[in-house]
Amino acid sequence: MHVTRLSLHDFRSYREVEIDLTDGPTAFIGANGQGKTNLVEAIDYLSRLDSHRVSSDTPLVRAGADGPHERAVVRAEVQRGDRAALLELEITPGRANRARVNRGALPRVRDLVGILRTVTFSPEDLALVKGDPSDRRRFLDGLVVLRAPRLAGVKADYERVLKQRNTLLKSARSNRHADLSTLDLWDDKLCALGGELVSARLALLEDLGPHLEQAYLTVAASAAEDRRRITTTYRPSTPLAGASPHDVAEALHAGLQDRRQDERDRGISLVGPHRDDVQLDIGVLPAKGYASHGESWSLALALRLASFTVLREDDDDDPVLILDDVFAELDEGRRDQLAALVEPAEQVLITAAVAADVPAALLGRRFRVHAGTVSADE
Template sequence: MHLARLALHDFRSYPEVELTLAPGATSFIGANGQGKTNLVEAVDYLSRLDSHRVAGDAPLVRSGEDGPVERAVIRAEVVRGDRTALLELEITPGRANRARVNRAALPRVRDVVGILRTVMFSPEDLALVKGDPSDRRRFMDGLLVLRSPRLAGVKADYDRVLKQRNTLLKSSRGGRQVDMSTLDIWDDKLVTLGGELVAARLSLLEDLAPHLTESYLTVAAGAAPDRREVTTSYRSSAPLDGHDVPAVVEALRAGLEDRHRDERDRGISLVGPHRDDVHLAIGALPAKGYASHGESWSLALALRLASFTVLRADDDDDPVLILDDVFAELDEGRREQLAALVATAEQVLVTAAVADDVPASLRGTRFTVESGAVTVDE
């Protein structure tokens, strides 16, 4: 899979830009603040309907002289084997976004997810190691949706149920007299959808583990012997007796029954995948709080590389690999190790502030990005 063309209209800093791309490596070189990350952010957003930089859509729409414009548009030609698909996404903050494939409107915007698959590594990924559980849940769920796009619907339905259930619990807080007859209905929906989501996360973590170990050993070459092993474990808000969907559903149901009183006192749902975490350890110690900056960076990068390998293995088709401002944080040896790891990817998009930071094997076609203008180097 590779991107053959990218066109943006009023996305971030770009009133209009159109680029022709090719398989292999492409590098975007420019000083900070010139707009190079905006280009790869658009590619990744089209893949997942999620930005690695912001939670909402409003910042994605360009601000003109009189304030934000009405909408932003991303268009991309995606080549997969001998087929080409034209993807179009309209981003309209405060209203429903719209998506088209080959000029035909999709009934739901989320149906565009997974047609273009990306794996992106950026400085923000340090949060996967150092950040809150929500950062690791977001990582897992984003990868799940790329592997199985239908899970986007499961996640959206779960979030709606959780919101409704929390509203009901909050209204009863403090002993207020509220009709709680619908709580059982919300409980059933929460454990059914949550059980499917947790079971999928568990399966994904099992698939990731060996690739994470291998990737970390490569990017952290030279680490002390007791700091070379990476382990992962899933921390559930309810004790799990099995990893299949029925077993997880029953565990969540039992967990809800145990915490009903606490939930009503606190006015919030305390059991479910929204409360879970993925525990990461290097050697015998948790990565969060104990890993050095270099170790955290290496582990975050290894997580993304493992994601790439898992997606590639699913259907023998490479996702587009995006390395956003990665090389500035790595010494020369680790830059070359990373370049060797990704050299076989069908398409790699690289951004960097300094051209010499990018290993020669990944410079490929080079674009210069300056003051919002993107020009190809001859």
């Protein structure tokens, strides 16, 4: 799978830009603030309907965009084997986004998820190791949705139910006589949807584990003494007795009953996948709080490389691999290890401030990015 053409209208810093792309490695070179990350962010957004840089759509639309409603349009032509597809997304903050495939409108914008699959590694990925549980949950859910796009609907429905349930609990906190007759109904829905989501996360971690450990050992090979095992442990908000959606739903029901009074006192849902975490261990110690800066970088990179391998095995097709401004953060040994690992991928898109930061094996085709203009480096 690879992108053959990218077109942007009023996306980020670009009024209009069109770029022809090829398989293999492509590097976008330019000083910070010139717009190179915006290009790969647009491709990644088409894949997941989520940005690795911001949590809302508003910053994605160019300030001063034309038209009565400020909007951005992202188009990409995607080649997958002998099949081609044109993907289009219209982003309008505060209104419903719209998506098309081969000029035909999709009934739901989330149906676009997974047609193009990407794996993106960026400096923000240090949060997967050092950040809050929400960063690791977002990583897991983004990957499970790419593996099974229908789970985008499950996740959206879960978030809707959670919001309604929290509203009800908040009213009970401020009013002792609030009507909680519908709480059992919201419990049932939260548990059924949460069971599916947690079960998918657990299956992902099981598949990810061997690839994560191997990727870490390879990336960290420049530190010859670092041969410690990498393990992942799912930390649920309530004890689980099994990994199937039914088993998880039953455990969530029990957890909600146990925490019912606490939830009423605090006015918030305390049980469910929105409260879970994943513990990452290097050897016998948790990475968060104990890993060095270099170890944290290696582990974050290994998480993305393992994700790439899992997606490839699921579909026997390479996702597009995006390396956004990461080489400047890596020492020479880790740069060379990364280059050796990703060079065989069908398409690798790289951003860097200077070409010297990118290993020669990955320079491939180059574009210069300056002041919102993109030109091929002949």
